[in-house]
Amino acid sequence: MAQDIRHDGIVDSIDGQNVMVRIVQSSACAECQASRICRAAESKVKLVQVFGADTSALHVGQAVTVAGAESLGIKAVAFAFGLPLLLLLTGLITAVAVTGSEKVAAVSALAVLAPYYILLFLLRDRIKRDFQFRIINKL
Secondary structure, three states: OOOEEEEEEEEEEEEOOEEEEEEEEEOOOOOOHHHHOOOOOOEEEEEEEEOOOOOOOOOOOOEEEEEEEHHHHHHHHHHHHHHHHHHHHHHHHHHHHHHOOHHHHHHHHHHHHHHHHHHHHHOHHHHHHHOOOEEEEEO
16 A cells, blocks of 8 residues: 655635645754744745545634645656756767767757656646645544
8 A cells, every 4th residue: 555645734725626725844843942043944835735625524724634645756756856857968968979069968958858848837737637635634
């Protein structure tokens, strides 16, 4: 059975069967008394959209737990960092071999990324369906 990534959050808004959950991610030292003056302590607010949720028992401001498959995190890292790095290096090595100029190769390698990000943008709705979260319990 696949592991889940779980985060506690607060229901921010409800629109039909779509629920927007606000998650506050804090660094490990955010609870420290010195966190107000320490630059290492930080927290980020993220919004997660849950599609097709049972909203009958939910209300804005309610504490919930949101879960997603651990494999989604790995897939997200691959889309964000792995594939672009692979394309960049492949484009750089190929362009150096073909042109012999490092300047042209550098520009060519960066230009290879443009179609990749355009493709990601065009496929964003399909990718959004793959990256689904669910509300696993109400706190």
